[in-house]
Amino acid sequence: MDNKPKNRREFLKKSTLATVGLSSLGAMGFSAKSYANIIGANERMNVAIAGLGRRLGAFFDPISRKESNVHLHTLCDVMQSQRERAAARFSEFIDYTPMLENSILKVIENKEIDVLINATPDHWHAPGTWMAVAAGKHVYVEKPCSHNPREGELLVEFKNKYKKVVQMGNQQRSSYHTIEIIRDIHNGVIGNPYRAVAFYANNRGAVPNQVEQAPPEGLDWELFQGPAPRRKYTHDTWDYNWHWYGWDYGTAETGNNATHELDVARWALQVEFPKHVSVDAGKYHFVDDGWTMYDTMYATFSFDGDKTIVWDGQSRNGYMTYGADRGTIIYGTEGSVFVNRGLYRLFDKGGKLIREEKSRGEEGSTNLGGGGDNTTDHVVNFFEAIRGKQKQNSTIEEGAVSTLLCHLANISYRIAENFDCDPKNGHIKNSKGMALWSRAYEKGWEPKL
Numbered sequence: 001m002d003n004k005p006k007n008r009r010e011f012l013k014k015s016t017l018a019t020v021g022l023s024s025l026g027a028m029g030f031s032a033k034s035y036a037n038i039i040g041a042n043e044r045m046n047v048a049i050a051g052l053g054r055r056l057g058a059f060f061d062p063i064s065r066k067e068s069n070v071h072l073h074t075l076c077d078v079m080q081s082q083r084e085r086a087a088a089r090f091s092e093f094i095d096y097t098p099m100l101e102n103s104i105l106k107v108i109e110n111k112e113i114d115v116l117i118n119a120t121p122d123h124w125h126a127p128g129t130w131m132a133v134a135a136g137k138h139v140y141v142e143k144p145c146s147h148n149p150r151e152g153e154l155l156v157e158f159k160n161k162y163k164k165v166v167q168m169g170n171q172q173r174s175s176y177h178t179i180e181i182i183r184d185i186h187n188g189v190i191g192n193p194y195r196a197v198a199f200y201a202n203n204r205g206a207v208p209n210q211v212e213q214a215p216p217e218g219l220d221w222e223l224f225q226g227p228a229p230r231r232k233y234t235h236d237t238w239d240y241n242w243h244w245y246g247w248d249y250g251t252a253e254t255g256n257n258a259t260h261e262l263d264v265a266r267w268a269l270q271v272e273f274p275k276h277v278s279v280d281a282g283k284y285h286f287v288d289d290g291w292t293m294y295d296t297m298y299a300t301f302s303f304d305g306d307k308t309i310v311w312d313g314q315s316r317n318g319y320m321t322y323g324a325d326r327g328t329i330i331y332g333t334e335g336s337v338f339v340n341r342g343l344y345r346l347f348d349k350g351g352k353l354i355r356e357e358k359s360r361g362e363e364g365s366t367n368l369g370g371g372g373d374n375t376t377d378h379v380v381n382f383f384e385a386i387r388g389k390q391k392q393n394s395t396i397e398e399g400a401v402s403t404l405l406c407h408l409a410n411i412s413y414r415i416a417e418n419f420d421c422d423p424k425n426g427h428i429k430n431s432k433g434m435a436l437w438s439r440a441y442e443k444g445w446e447p448k449l
Helices: 008-019 024-028 032-040 056-064 080-090 104-109 122-134 149-162 176-186 221-225 252-269 373-387 396-415
Strands: 045-050 070-076 099-101 115-118 138-141 166-168 193-201 276-282 296-303 307-314 326-332 335-339 343-348 353-358
Touching: 045 056, 045 104, 056 080, 056 373, 070 080, 070 104, 080 099, 099 104, 104 122, 115 122, 115 373, 122 138, 122 149, 138 373, 149 166, 149 396, 166 373, 166 396, 176 252, 176 335, 176 343, 176 353, 193 252, 252 296, 252 307, 252 326, 252 396, 276 396, 296 396, 307 396
Parallel strands: 045 070, 045 115, 070 099, 115 138, 138 166, 193 307
Antiparallel strands: 193 326, 276 296, 296 307, 326 335, 335 343, 343 353
């Protein structure tokens, strides 16, 4: 064929054009799907993973399975011990040795790498993604896809400019039982769905108070901070506690976990931007420890069409108010649905169980790290979307809107005010709230589209 791609980079470029419906062959009688099948069936992609902490195990299966047809090119982390540990663990699943790299910037610059899996801390999610996209890479970015609302908007703008596939790790979008029940909800199985309650209950313990000290051996603290304003290192910040030590790096428990259930709630109700946000939140447990933000939150999001989403988050009280540690309940005029990562239950209006369907496999709940069938299916869907063989189960546009709900709740807590939003784009109709729409970046790290 005289239009055969001359190299693998050109191949992937054309494959992506087919995915987003931009192939010129459509005018010649080929559907985008047919064109993708012609050029996308057997091309192997080079993948890098940046951020080798607790989510590492989620990627063993989707990368090592033969059908994925990918090559793990590089494992990247700012902590030397994390790189070495990740290489040792991956050696149980693959029969070759990936490169080890300290700097995500070098990964982004490497033209051999086609795909970045971005599992870095929250403050790196959007900047690492948009830099990789601008460098010609497709990106799977863990949740939350952004550190602040403006970054979510920027991700969509970068994706649209560079025509790359970007997908957030909202893996329940690829859960078969969840897809089934959401489809049934949209088809009227519970009448008109009007309210969803998304919830999470965990029993996290005390967090050490921050003590200034030298960074631990093997940690590139400068690169860890990346786009965030510079500060002195405090004990154990790099190892998960960055979630709770202020707003420089983390997005609190709402960004950390509510992203998942709020995404399902929004999907079920078919809503986008709220018109009002109200929050009741505080720190009630281990009040003198190093945890600097709320550990308990009850947030309400009101939407046009008289629809409501509630987030009931308990980080340090494991009481299962709704009979499970996490999940989503959707109320409709003719019935209700309970759904989490493991199953769904459909009830009639009188509360009688009508149908129950369990997941095909296992996926972690409130346990750290994890992986499972949902994540594997979601990553594989991402790979196949790059090749043009599948439609994305969740675009970055969807991920950014769901993540925005988390940011809005956090902003309401931070300014201690409820507020109205523009239901067209989610912008806050409150000057103090809108001041937190973006963030201060370290000089030289400001986003440039």
